[in-house]
Each structure stands twice: as C-alpha cells, then as structure tokens.
Amino acid sequence: MQYNISMNERSETYSVKVGNINIGSKYPIRIQSMTNTDTSDINATFTQIMKLADAGSELVRITVNDEKSAAAVGAIKSLLVQKNYNVPLVGDFHFNGHTLLTKYPDAASVLDKYRINPGNIGSKEKFDSNFDQIIKIAIKNDKAVRIGGNWGSIDKQTLDEVISNKINQKSDVSYSDLMKNILIKSVLTSANKAVALGLKPEKIIISCKTSNVADLIDIYESLAVECKYPLHLGLTEAGLGRDAIISSASALAILINKGIGDTIRVSLTPDNNESRTEEVEVCQQILSSLGIRNYNPRVISCPGCGRTSNTYFIELSKSIKSYISDQMPAWKKKHPGVEDLNIAVMGCIVNGPGESKHANIGISLPGNNENPAAPVFIDGKKYKTLHGDDIENQFIDILQSYIEENYR
Numbered sequence: 001m002q003y004n005i006s007m008n009e010r011s012e013t014y015s016v017k018v019g020n021i022n023i024g025s026k027y028p029i030r031i032q033s034m035t036n037t038d039t040s041d042i043n044a045t046f047t048q049i050m051k052l053a054d055a056g057s058e059l060v061r062i063t064v065n066d067e068k069s070a071a072a073v074g075a076i077k078s079l080l081v082q083k084n085y086n087v088p089l090v091g092d093f094h095f096n097g098h099t100l101l102t103k104y105p106d107a108a109s110v111l112d113k114y115r116i117n118p119g120n121i122g123s124k125e126k127f128d129s130n131f132d133q134i135i136k137i138a139i140k141n142d143k144a145v146r147i148g149g150n151w152g153s154i155d156k157q158t159l160d161e162v163i164s165n166k167i168n169q170k171s172d173v174s175y176s177d178l179m180k181n182i183l184i185k186s187v188l189t190s191a192n193k194a195v196a197l198g199l200k201p202e203k204i205i206i207s208c209k210t211s212n213v214a215d216l217i218d219i220y221e222s223l224a225v226e227c228k229y230p231l232h233l234g235l236t237e238a239g240l241g242r243d244a245i246i247s248s249a250s251a252l253a254i255l256i257n258k259g260i261g262d263t264i265r266v267s268l269t270p271d272n273n274e275s276r277t278e279e280v281e282v283c284q285q286i287l288s289s290l291g292i293r294n295y296n297p298r299v300i301s302c303p304g305c306g307r308t309s310n311t312y313f314i315e316l317s318k319s320i321k322s323y324i325s326d327q328m329p330a331w332k333k334k335h336p337g338v339e340d341l342n343i344a345v346m347g348c349i350v351n352g353p354g355e356s357k358h359a360n361i362g363i364s365l366p367g368n369n370e371n372p373a374a375p376v377f378i379d380g381k382k383y384k385t386l387h388g389d390d391i392e393n394q395f396i397d398i399l400q401s402y403i404e405e406n407y408r
C-alpha cells in the first residue's frame with residue numbers, strides 16, 4: 001500500500017463549500033474542532049462554539065445524537081447569528097441520523113455539513129434505506145457530507161466476512177492490512193453510492209481514522225491516490241495530554257508534508273483544567289511549525305544549560321509569550337501580518353547573537369561569567385544593548401515599536 005507522492009505537493013482534490021468557507025487543495029488547510037457539551041444545553045453549546053471559533057476553529061462540529069439535540073440546533077444557530085458568528089456548523093450523526101434529519105428539518109437546514117459514519121448507519125438490511133434517506137436530505141438542502149469511517153466502528157458483519165475469508169483462503173495478508181483495506185473500501189463505496197444517488201462529488205469530504213500513527217499514514221496515502229475528495233485528517237482516540245498531542249502532531253505532520261490533508265482536527269481527551277480550545281491551538285501549532293500558516297508571532301527560545309546564570313531568560317520568554325497572547329486580539333485588527341513576526345530569546349553568547357540575527361527581533365541574555373549586558377538585534381543588525389533590572393519592559397517597548405512601524 002505504498003504510493004509515491006512528491007513531498008510538499010498538495011494532492012489535488014475537489015473543492016467543497018461548507019457554509020462560508022471552501023475546503024480542498026486550492027484552499028488553506030482548515031482547522032476544525034468539536035464541542036463536548038450536551039447539544040441540548042443550548043447556552044453551553046453556543047458558548048463553547050464561540051470560544052472555539054474565537055480560538056481559530058474554522059468549522060465546529062456538534063453531536064446530534066437524540067431528539068432534544070436535534071431540536072436545539074436551530075436555536076444554537078440563531079444565537080450564533082445574533083452574535084455575528086458565521087463559523088460553519090457540522091452535525092455529527094450516528095445510528096439515528098436518518099430519523100433526526102427527517103423529523104427536524106430545521107436542523108437539516110441550518111447545519112452546514114453532516115458527518116456520517118458508514119459503520120454506524122444501520123445493519124446490512126437497513127443500511128441502504130437509511131443512507132439513501134440522509135443523502136437525499138443533504139441533496140435537498142444543498143449540504144456537504146463527510147463520510148467518516150473509524151477503525152473502532154467497522155461493521156461486525158463485514159469484519160466477520162473478511163476474517164473468515166482470510167482463514168478459508170489461508171491468506172497471508174496481515175490483519176492490519178485487511179482492516180485498512182476494509183476501512184478505505186467502506187468510505188469509498190459509500191461515497192460512490194452517494195454520488196450514484198445524486199450527491200455531487202463536490203459535496204463530499206472523506207475521513208478514515210485510526211488510533212495508530214503508522215496505519216493512519218498508510219490509509220491516507222492510499223486515499224490520496226484513490227480519490228479526489230478532500231481529506232479530513234485526524235487520529236481518533238488519540239488519548240490524553242502530551243501522548244495525544246505528540247501522536248497527532250507526528251501523524252498530521254508527515255501527511256501534511258506529503259501534501260495530504262485539507263482539513264484537520266486534533267482529538268484530545270479533555271483534562272479537568274484544560275480548555276476545549278486546546279485542540280484548536282495544537283492544530284495551529286502543527287501548521288505553524290510546518291511553515292504553512294502562522295497564527296501568532298513565534299517566540300524562539302533556547303533550552304538553557306549550565307552556561308545560563310539563572311532562569312531569567314525562561315521568565316522573559318514566558319512574559320513575552322504572555323504579552324503576545326494578551327495583545328493579539330487587538331494586533332490582529334490593527335497590525336495585519338503580525339503573526340509572521342519571529343522573536344528570539346536566547347540564554348547566552350554561544351548561540352544567542354547568531355539566532356537573534358535570524359529573527360526579526362532577538363535578545364541575547366548574559367550567561368555565566370559573561371558581561372551583564374543583553375544585546376538586542378533587529379532584522380539581523382545590532383540595535384542596542386540593554387542593561388539593568390528592567391530588561392523585560394525595555395524589550396517589550398522595542399517589540400511594540402517594531403510592530404507599530406512594520407505592520408500597519
């Protein structure tokens with residue numbers, strides 16, 4: 001299942017309009033997220049959607065799992081419109097999607113995209129009629145559909161058939177390869193079925209999620225060759241905290257660098273103290289680390305070592321990051337392009353001046369036994385040297401003046 005796709009060349013896809021944005025290879029990679037509120041709690045869901053959109057989520061998905069949730073969708077959308085939030089809303093449907101979309105035409109009409117999973121649409125006998133029903137509603141309402149397969153929900157009957165074929169034919173294809181093929185076949189067969197029912201290919205987005213990085217890469221490399229539907233990337237059940245972030249970043253970075261992926265989501269199991277917006281921030285950091293899109297000025301800092309006389313440089317880089325976060329809502333409006341700014345905060349003379357010269361603004365703090373002075377560099381040239389106990393405020397003043405001067 002290895003295909004050779006040139007690095008950095010975006011795989012060509014159809015363009016799919018979802019609400020007010022387009023998704024596909026001609027457009028920037030879109031970040032999306034999903035609420036974890038009970039959708040029938042209108043205020044909680046509406047508030048979380050606003051927070052996710054404010055953080056930079058370009059689409060927000062909500063679960064529509066029962067009648068109360070389906071009934072709440074219209075009110076949630078109205079509140080968003082009243083507050084001038086036009087972020088596209090995606091409805092996540094499983095098992096009863098055909099019934100809910102039929103019984104709640106308001107939800108069917110205000111959602112910008114429906115997400116369905118071929119493994120959760122109904123048993124083999126009911127699959128066709130349930131699937132037909134959903135696709136016809138999408139066609140009637142001119143909506144996009146994500147056909148999203150998931151490793152954890154391949155239907156049991158297909159699984160049993162494939163496994164007994166493998167045993168009967170004494171096939172030496174690995175279990176893992178069989179599963180990947182089933183997942184790909186399941187979503188592409190469903191997409192072809194939707195097209196045969198009259199849904200335009202330019203209304204379909206595909207995803208095939210697994211919880212294993214290597215499998216995910218294999219699957220998406222195949223999908224990029226086998227279809228032209230835009231691809232939604234994401235590792236499913238990625239887990240908690242740092243584990244989930246590292247696994248997701250590894251998988252997404254490899255695929256994106258191969259030109260695969262048109263919209264991304266990082267699924268993080270929420271920790272009590274963490275905001276739901278963390279999944280949006282991680283997506284932004286992945287795209288920004290790959291040099292694809294910048295969202296905030298970048299602060300480069302060295303890791304520190306035995307040459308560093310104290311932790312002042314760590315505190316300084318934290319203060320600058322926090323100053324940037326506080327200022328960004330205003331800067332975005334007042335200083336277009338400021339997100340491309342690079343700032344270096346370095347701990348000593350070894351790499352400090354060199355790294356600072358590569359940044360737009362850099363400061364090299366004094367290390368052990370060095371002259372107690374902090375040279376500042378602007379666009380590769382030494383600008384001035386700071387001294388004393390107030391280096392942080394002096395540096396922030398220089399930063400603010402640079403922004404006013406260069407981003408207007």
Ligand code: SF4
Nearest residue numbers: 302304305347348350
């Ligand atoms: S720049 Fe200096 S303080 Fe920072 S890691 Fe390198 S040697 Fe250590």
